[in-house]
Amino acid sequence: MKFTEGYWLRSEKANPVYAMHAYQVEKIENGMRIIAPGHKIESRADALDVGTITIEFKAVGPGIINVKNSHYQGYKDNKIRFDKNLNPQSVDVEITASEAVMTAGEVTVRVDRDNFGYQFEADGKILTSCGFRNLGYFRYNKSFASMLPSNDYLKADYDPYLLTELSLAPGECVYGFGERFTAFVKNGQVVETWNEDGGTASQVAYKSIPFYMTSHNYGVFVDHSDNVSFEVASEKVEYVGFSVPGEELSYYFIYGKDNKEVLSRYTDLTGKPALPPAWSYGLWLSTSFTTDYDEETTNKFISGMEERDIPLDVFHFDCFWMQEFHWTDFSWDERIFPDPAAMLKRYHERGLKISVWLNPYIAQGTEFFREGLANGYFVKRKDGKGIKQLDHWQPGMALVDFTNPAAANWYAEQLKKLLDLGVDCFKTDFGERIPVDVEYFDGSDPAAMHNYYTYLYNKTVFELLEKEKGKNEAVLFARSATAGSQKFPVHWGGDSSASYASMAETLRGGLSFAMSGFSFWSHDIGGFEMTTTPDLYKRWVQFGLLSTHSRLHGSQSYRVPWSFDEESSKVLEKFTKLKLGLMPYLYAMSIKAARTGIPVLRPMILEFPADPAVKYLDQQYMLGDSILVAPIFNKAGKVDYYLPDGNWTHYLTGEIKKGGCWYSEQYDYFSLPIYIRQDSVLAVGSQSNQADYDYLTDLSLNVYSLTSSVIQTEVFTSQAELGLKVKLEKTADQIKINLSKLPAGLRIILHNPVKANSVSGANYNFTQDEAVLTPVEQEVIVNF
Structure with missing residues (x-):
């Protein structure tokens, strides 16, 4: 939501109170609290007739800082907060006349007291900051009020909002916000986190998540289930702004050494996915x-x-x-x-x-509907005239009230x-x-x-x-x-x-x-x-x-x-x-x-954060750690794709390509770019008639372009039980393969550029480009 008209001009609808001075600072349990008036306090008189914003910083998990901003603290809105797993951390707080510094593990919050602002730091770097007119409370669309006797006496009708804006560095890209079909990099977009049935061809989303992360290894989760309005380098092109209606805005700053760790910590906070069968x-x-x-x-x-x-x-x-x-x-x-x-x-x-x-929509005219109606199981009308019903999908449909x-x-x-x-x-x-014109149980x-x-x-x-x-x-x-x-x-x-x-x-x-x-x-x-x-x-x-x-x-x-x-x-x-x-x-x-919490299907930027070529790639992806996939999006069967540094082996043809390059190719319907990353141990099963089978019997371990000195991998049964641990140790002239057990029919296949000239501890077949091993022992040594 925009509260300015251009950078300098504030909208006349906004009526803002910006945090301008970190006047009072105190240490609290697991954090610190700041009282920030709407103007600088130079004398006692300045403390009169001024609004304040209270900011609390709390360390609630490794690398996770909760920031809660509030205006009227007696305001009750009955709003939901997402389920979270909090793990409070100890902090060090130092308060001086000019600044307040809170350190929690890897993350430091540094507050400028005189000219209000704060920044998040890690690894000796400033990750993002909130400064001049970046934290504000707004009396939006404020009506006329009077101090004289009238119906408008001290009546200040308005829509309250709180806003935070966090800075972006040059070249910093923003990702996330749920399943959104707009451009993958969200810079320049306005994102409203309001779920709706809008198909896949617009800015409307079925799955709106008030969470984003950037290419600078941090994420921001806004803990509000109603609409969070994000201005992503749009209202102010140097900032991500987010605003919510009401008298409080709570968000979580999440740091990680890379964005995989950011996602892992975010899902520590909001919950790990269950494992599908x-x-x-x-x-x-x-x-x-x-x-x-x-x-x-x-x-x-x-x-x-x-x-x-x-x-x-x-x-x-x-x-x-x-x-x-x-x-x-x-x-x-x-x-x-x-x-x-x-x-x-x-x-x-x-x-x-x-x-x-x-x-969850129950059409009227059925016995099931009548039972729900009789027992008060449906969402009610706000005006007290029974339950909320619509003809939008089914005739007279009601909504099950899951809060009951x-x-x-x-x-x-x-x-x-x-x-x-x-x-x-x-x-x-x-x-x-x-x-939204309804009443819940x-x-x-x-x-x-x-x-x-x-x-x-x-x-x-x-x-x-x-x-x-x-x-x-x-x-x-x-x-x-x-x-x-x-x-x-x-x-x-x-x-x-x-x-x-x-x-x-x-x-x-x-x-x-x-x-x-x-x-x-x-x-x-x-x-x-x-x-x-x-x-x-x-x-x-x-x-x-x-x-x-x-x-x-x-x-x-x-x-x-x-x-x-x-x-x-x-x-x-x-x-x-x-x-x-x-x-x-x-x-x-x-x-x-x-x-x-690291997904199976991954954007290239998540897997290769140091490669500047992948920041904007949205027509290819990694499937797990090892497989790169580039779907084909045209009738001609042509595809342009990028391979990051290293050796890549085409899964279907065995062709090896050098990474750090773009390729343009044409494929028939029985192939497409599917490349295996170097130093991968790809476990391939023996069956192709169903998804649930014994993965260990007749298993093939495919080793691709081994360059690392040590590689470890695990293979599980289809009941999620650990079945096999594999460790490969490579020296200048041999590979030692250690197996935690010996599944029946196990094969180990060494793909180019690894070529074996002798193998000990196993019976094997040897061809020019690979060694197919049928181990009789749990350790195999391959010489080359």
């Missing part, structure tokens, strides 16, 4: 949205995939598993599915998991019946269209609940799945999100369109989402709206199967590959099997994500 990484096939389907249709889909040897792990029933005008009452449409329990049993016998669509524990339990009980019937997981659609501020509603909705569903299925089996397919929702994976990118432009914006959204603390993400292969061409379908299949989760889903048409052409079936078969072979690697990266 291994089977969820396989291919999902949907009935699509408004298509006509029955059991005969779904049988044809599943049989068609089997006939074409396309592995399928999950089958999804979208909206019309329920009767029209009955969304959501959790009752199968008996006209189409007369015996759902028997049907689901048959599908389970074919090795499939079952997903069904749902949302009884209502949340009631909703979960209906889902449990579906689980008992044979359903394995849920697509938790919607959660963005939440009105717990009295929460409606504007603050607009974004937070999705957190409670998905939390209710996810915790039921954990309870009924077990923690290693719980998974959602969610569209909306807010801060902390990373704890309830997986999320998908919403309503994209069947175009290359939409495919590219989908990837931009996923990259921003990753920079916002989310580790597991998917998208509708081929686009949701319209019907894709065979060309685009095949290119999106490549991209979709090189994401953590992969789903075929559309709006008005089916997404089975043979409806496009038979080559599409071959492409889908190839890349589905390729992904399933990579499951030992992908699952290990996912366990790392659940431990650390």
Whole structure:
């Protein structure tokens, strides 16, 4: 939100009080408190008729400083604060006449008392600062007030706001704010963190996260669930400004030695992602949205995939598993599915998991609606005239009030019946269209609940799945999100369109989402709206199967590959099997994500922060530590991509390219740039028919362009148990490979430029470019 008109001129609507003097400073538990008047206090008289802003700095975790700014401290707004894991730290505070300095571990906060301002320092550097007219309180749109007897006596009606602006250095780039489809680098943008169902082609987002990080190794998390308005080098091009309505603004400054550590610390604060079950990484096939389907249709889909040897792990029933005008009452449409329990049993016998669509909006005219109405389980109108109802999606629909524990339990009980019937997981659609002229059971501020509603909705569903299925089996397919929702994976990118432009914006959204603390993400292969061409379908299949989760889903048409052409079936078969072979690697990266909060799909800047060439790259990404992927976004099959320093090996062809260079190439539908980073140990499994299998049996460890002296990696079972630790030690003339155990059929493959001339401790086959080893001992020495 802009409070100025240009840099110098303040808007006449603003009526600001800026912090101008750190007049009083005191040490408090885990931090310090500052009273900052709106002008400099030179004498006692200056302390009259002046507003103040109180600033508290507290160390609440390693590298994390909470900054709370407040004006009227008796103001009650019933606003929600996100769930957080606080870990208070000891601090040193030094106060002099000219400055106040608080040091907490790696981070120092330095306050200029005379000319108000503060800065965050680490490693002997200033990371960012807040100075002249960067911290303000605003009486926006203030009405006329009078000191004379009238209805306006001391009446100061206005909209209160607090603003903080933090400086940017030349060349500093800003990332994050959730799944946003605008340019990946957010400098120059205005970002409103207000969830809405806006598709993927605008500035509106399904998943707004009031968190950003910069290329200078720090992040900022604004702890307000209502709309946070960010001016990202826009209102003032040297600053990121953020403002919230009300009398308080609280944010967390998060430092890390790199942005991976920033993300790890941010997710320490807001929650680590759960680990999705291994089977969820396989291919999902949907009935699509408004298509006509029955059991005969779904049988044809599943049989068609089997006939074409396309592995399928999950089958999804979208909206019309329920009767029209009955969304959501959790009752199968008996006209189409007369015996759902028997049907689901048959599908389970074919090795499939079952997903069904749902949302939190309950149409009137159903028994489920009447039950919720009678028990007071719905969000109420603000005027006291019953419950809030809309015709916007379903006739007379109501919203489940998840702030009411009884209502949340009631909703979960209906889902449990579906689980008992044979359903394995849920697509938790919607959660963005939440009105604000309402009243909640717990009295929460409606504007603050607009974004937070999705957190409670998905939390209710996810915790039921954990309870009924077990923690290693719980998974959602969610569209909306807010801060902390990373704890309830997986999320998908919403309503994209069947175009290359939409495919590219989908990837931009996923990259921003990753920079916002989310580790597991998917998208509708081929686009949701319209019907894709065979060309685009095949290119999106490549991209979709090189994401953590992969789903075929559309709006008005089916997404089975043979409806496009038979080559599409071959492409889908190839890349589905390729992904399933990579499951030992992908699952290990996912366990790392659940431990650390570092996402599986990563922007290049997150993996290569020292390379200035990658700051703006948004058409390629890293899939885990080792795999670089550059999707193709045009009909000609041409792609420009950048390889950072080092040797890179094409996963499909074995071709080695030098890094630090751009490449321009053309690919058919059965290939694209998939490069393995040097010093990678890529664990590849032996099966290609399903995602959940024994990853250790007949495992291949592929060692690429070994240059480091020591490399360590881990391989897990599909139950998230550690199965194998591998340590490679390289000297000038040999590699020693130590294994924690010896899985059956283990193979170690040394890829160029590592060439072996002898091997001890193992039987082996040797070719010019690699040594394929079948160890008989747990230590292998390779000479070259």
